[in-house]
Amino acid sequence: MATDFWVSSHYLRWNVDSAVLRQARAEDIQYVDHPEYLDFLALFFAGLIAKLGKKLSLRQRVIATATVFFRRFYLKNSYCETDPFIVIAACCYVAAKAEESPVHIKNVVSEARSLFSSEATTLYSGIKTFPSDNAKLAEMEFYLVGDLECDLTVFHPYRTLMTLCWKEGSDVISEAEAGELGAGIDDGPRYWGTGEGKLEMHEGALQMAWFIINDTYRSEICLLYPPHLIAITAIYMACAIHQETRGDIEKQTQSGAYAFSGSQGSQGLTRRSSRPSSSSYKRQQPQDIVGFLAGLNVNMALIATITQEIVSLYALWDRYSEDATTDSARASLKRSASGSRPEIITPGLLIQLLWRMREARSADLSGAHSTPGRPVAVNKMLERAQAAG
């Protein structure tokens, strides 16, 4: 977090549309049988970043930044022409520095080595071993920072989530903050920490929204939409999925309280109104969540689109099996959106695929030294189509 999002490099240079994303995968797509595999690769790599990040004890935000760096790097490069494993390590290394929690390059190399070799030996024996030399990672870091055009400030949905929402009956954070020595940029009245204008959520629902945000990094959603919209989508989804919260909303809407408290609630939401009575008012009656979301003044159609993207990510994820993870959000979605196709994708399969893509690319490039690239690859696609049909 730093600076104003609307004039930031994140918004101006790295918020891309799906056409740009398609263009970025143009090379890779020639070497896979179905475009879906690229989404599985995106899922797989993000999982590896999270694993490596955890081993290096990086915070969630640093892992998120590393993932965004990885996605941005592959806006300009293709999977089949690079070594994604060393890129992953470099992303973690740079993200740790960019987020002010640096780790030594030696640790990154050794953790990456142990992670990738264990992944590789259990899954696929043919993979190239990860270099043990610091210099190689440092060199990759240099290419990475170059391709990122030195744009190292990344915005994440987490902050929006924590700004908009507020765990039921907690004022611990604000007290700790206020008690800090030397804290305090006391420009004018402060609203944070007072709970004013925030959505009060069940702890479980808030946790779920957080997990949903974590999950979005497994796809390319973080490149496509501004983080605050992703955060709002996560809140929206958590409200819809979380049992108790949904119960509350249903009660409100059925009893007709919605129309009444909707106008009340949204007034209390405007940040500048500092009515001391509103907190006690909130205690008596559960907050109007629908009114709150409506009062955010964002494009709800876009929120619906992002919701769709997240749901389809979960559908995809359902068909991907590693070891069982226990995100409650995922588990409950699994039930609602169970996949229709039985096919299960595993990391081993993906590593093999990656290996094949790389070899095919290499063959193409060496086969046509005079005119490398596209034309040959197109022919290859044709061949494959003919063989299949």
Add this chain to the structure above:
Amino acid sequence: MDAVEKANADRQKRWAKDQKIGEGTYAVVYRGRELATGRKVAIKKIKVGQFKDGLDMSAIREVKYLRELKHQNVIELLDVFSSKKNLNLVLEFLDTDLELVIRDRSLVFLPADIKSWMAMTFRGLEFCHRNFILHRDLKPNNLLIAANGHLKLADFGLARDFADPGYKMTCQVITRWYRPPELLFGCRYYSTAVDIWSVGCIFAELMLRIPYLPGESDMDQLKTIFRALGTPTEEDWPGHTKLPDYVPVGQFQKTPFRDLFSAASPECLNLLSKCLIYEPRRRISAREALYHPYFTSHPHPTHPSKLPKPADKTSATLPLEELDGNAEPNGNGPGVKANPPNKLKRKLSSDELSGGGRSIARKLDFTQQRQTVQ
């Protein structure tokens, strides 16, 4: 050459690198120009060395923040490109810095001049703080001055964004003479007030023409501060005795500002004293400072173009040695070099990284692979 390399090459072609004008720990600075317009620029080449330990943390911080910040009182990063094994930052070219101006005995400062520099400093700093960025290394030689007299904050090698509540930050920041007492006492949770203290020290230095609080060691720095401003009482600064590195350094009486700054106006001294309040939370903010009566009372701030400047040494084609002297202000400041404030000081380091076969490339090297296959 793929599209990415081409885009980079196109960017590189916009700029020409001329002579070397300075060197820091992680970068070499060259004079350069924009080929299309002839505009002067500074090109900071970040040394990647033999890729031993990765990019320097300061380099990461500097590019991270300069890529985002655009303000008339903050140095502008015009472009970034990579060449062979170096990362190049193209910065706007700035003629001189406030330290050289202060040290130039031939220049006379009017109160209005000081007001103008202070206003520009606070404006740049307010912009940083408004964007949640702490500079953490404010001192006269990081306040650069453009040909048109505009002052700009530079050197974001120690900058960072505000930590989330509850996360510690290092207290080993800010060049010692400009470092606030809370950092000297090892405070790990701090905020914008640390930069304000530095600005206060610079303010005083503009009036005195010598550093206001030149401590010789961290311990002596505290003593120097207390000698000038009086040892703080529990009432002045509640809780300071509980800070991690608190040590009693003796009782001193405050020297009234009036004695030292005899020519200053009351508003001027009022603002100065608010920048140098012990209790960080009561210290004035950059935003409040801009609304301080000092800036609206007579005399009005001098227009930047009319501010005193050292004789223009850089404009003509001067021999490299002189340029070196000018662009490496660290070498000139009396006393600064003699007492390098610990780790933060730039040190000269040996240049140039000789080739050495490229081990990995951004892309996979298929030529090698093919060789092994055949």
